[in-house]
Amino acid sequence: xxxxxxxxxxxxxxxxxxxxxxxxxxxxxxxxxxxxxxxxxxxxxxxxxxxxxxxxxxxxxxxxxxxxxxxxxxxxxxxxxxxxxxxxxxxxxxxxxxxxxxxxxxxxxxxxxxxxxxxxxxxxxxxxxxxxxxxxxxxxxxxxxxxxxxxxxxxxxxxxxxxxxxxxxxxxxxxxxxxxxxxxxxxxxxxxxxxxxxxxxxxxxxxxxxxxxxxxxxxxxxxxxxxxxxxxxxxxxxxxxxxxxxxxxxxxxxxxxxxxxxxxxxxxxxxxxxxxxxxxxxxxxxxxxxxxxxxxxxxxx
Numbered sequence: 679x680x681x682x683x684x685x686x687x688x689x690x691x692x693x694x695x696x697x698x699x700x701x702x703x704x705x706x707x708x709x710x711x712x713x714x715x716x717x718x719x720x721x722x723x724x725x726x727x728x729x730x731x732x733x734x735x736x737x738x739x740x741x742x743x744x745x746x747x748x749x750x751x752x753x754x755x756x757x758x759x760x761x762x763x764x765x766x767x768x769x770x771x772x773x774x775x776x777x778x779x780x781x782x783x784x785x786x787x788x789x790x791x792x793x794x795x796x797x798x799x800x801x802x803x804x805x806x807x808x809x810x811x812x813x814x815x816x817x818x819x820x821x822x823x824x825x826x827x828x829x830x831x832x833x834x835x836x837x838x839x840x841x842x843x844x845x846x847x848x849x850x851x852x853x854x855x856x857x858x859x860x861x862x863x864x865x866x867x868x869x870x871x872x873x874x875x876x877x878x879x880x881x882x883x884x885x886x887x888x889x890x891x892x893x894x895x896x897x898x899x900x901x902x903x904x905x906x907x908x909x910x911x912x913x914x915x916x917x918x919x920x921x922x923x924x925x926x927x928x929x930x931x932x933x934x935x936x937x938x939x940x941x942x943x944x945x946x947x948x949x950x951x952x953x954x955x956x957x958x959x960x961x962x963x964x965x966x967x968x969x970x971x972x973x974x975x976x977x978x979x
Contacts, residue, residue, distance in 0.1 A: 884960030
């Protein structure tokens with residue numbers, strides 16, 4: 679199978695169930711030139727495909743698509759090597775620690791189709807850039823001297839968001855006296871919806887920072903981001919563990935404390951202007967995703 683055929687097959691797993699079309703209203707089709715540019719990192723995945731990866735119709739069909747149309751084409755003798763290579767890419771990526779753990783668990787399970795499907799959907803969220811030539815970095819303008827790009831918050835909730843999102847829904851449910859509040863009906867609670875929107879903005883600010891730090895410091899293991907996460911954790915944990923009348927009180931006091939942290943152990947605090955209040959508050963949601971903080975209700979502490 680050629681690169682062009684493979685890319686069209688994989689993209690079709692997203693565009694067909696999500697009913698995504700090009701500007702002319704026709705089904706998406708990647709020609710050989712674009713296929714080559716996508717493979718070599720000279721062209722990014724179209725935004726509509728990137729956004730459609732979170733469509734519920736895609737999420738409900740993607741595993742079956744891989745099982746029926748990808749697995750039969752694989753060389754059985756090279757499946758283990760494929761899993762290791764895909765898992766290596768995920769571990770070296772900027773995705774959350776929770777997603778990396780999830781993919782590691784899937785790689786060890788018997789569901790190869792689910793593992794490949796999840797890896798493919800996650801890869802669509804990555805910036806498709808070719809590996810940088812580190813030898814040329816000294817002659818290029820420093821990324822650290824530039825403002826940190828912050829992509830828009832997607833309308834749909836990504837699977838890797840669910841730990842901190844579930845924790846927030848439990849807070850809103852405690853306030854309303856119900857356990858039925860979720861992302862699907864949050865719009866029915868305008869005050870909570872506005873609050874939830876701000877939390878997602880902060881979370882994505884932190885994730886943008888994660889990617890920016892990796893690019894600026896050439897550290898594939900996210901050393902600088904982990905240093906910041908450790909600083910935020912050390913700075914908020916005593917506040918987090920205090921007694922509060924509600925989960926919302928704990929959340930608000932913890933977020934308020936997070937913006938007071940200097941985070942001097944993270945080089946980016948001194949080298950850039952990237953770490954602001956939104957990024958620090960977003961780190962609190964990263965802590966939930968990474969299970970360093972379990973949630974905001976008394977039962978979670």
